Amino acid sequence: MTQMFSKEVKEASHTLNEDGQEATKRNQMKAEKKPRRVPKKSFDVSLTIGIPGENVNEKVFNLLVNWLEYRAEMAMLALERGDTFLQLHVQGMVRVKTNNTRILKREIKEVIG
Numbered sequence: 001m002t003q004m005f006s007k008e009v010k011e012a013s014h015t016l017n018e019d020g021q022e023a024t025k026r027n028q029m030k031a032e033k034k035p036r037r038v039p040k041k042s043f044d045v046s047l048t049i050g051i052p053g054e055n056v057n058e059k060v061f062n063l064l065v066n067w068l069e070y071r072a073e074m075a076m077l078a079l080e081r082g083d084t085f086l087q088l089h090v091q092g093m094v095r096v097k098t099n100n101t102r103i104l105k106r107e108i109k110e111v112i113g
Helices: 002-013 025-031 058-071 101-112
Strands: 014-016 022-024 042-049 074-081 088-097
Touching: 042 101, 058 074, 058 088, 058 101
Parallel strands: none
Antiparallel strands: 014 022, 042 088, 074 088
C-alpha cells in the first residue's frame, strides 16, 4: 500500500511545462518565483562624482548621460570646477526608482568604470 501511495503522489507531482517537458512541482514553483521587489517610489538623489586628484573627463560625463537616459525619470547634470582645488567634477540631481542607495551607487560605479 505504501508503494502504491508513493507512486500516486509521484505521478501527481509531475506536470508538463510550456515546452511539453515533464517538470516536478518543486521545479515549477521555482520557475514561478516572484521577481525581485520592484521599487514603487521615486527618490530625488543628489550626485557629486569626482576623481581624486584629477579632472572628470568628458567620456565619464557622456557615460552618465547615456545611463540616465534609460534609468532616470528626470535628471540634471553639469560639469563644474570646485572652489578649492579647481578640479572638474559632475554635479547633479536625479529622480530614480530605487530601494537602496547602495545599489544605485554600485550601478553608477559600474557605468563609469
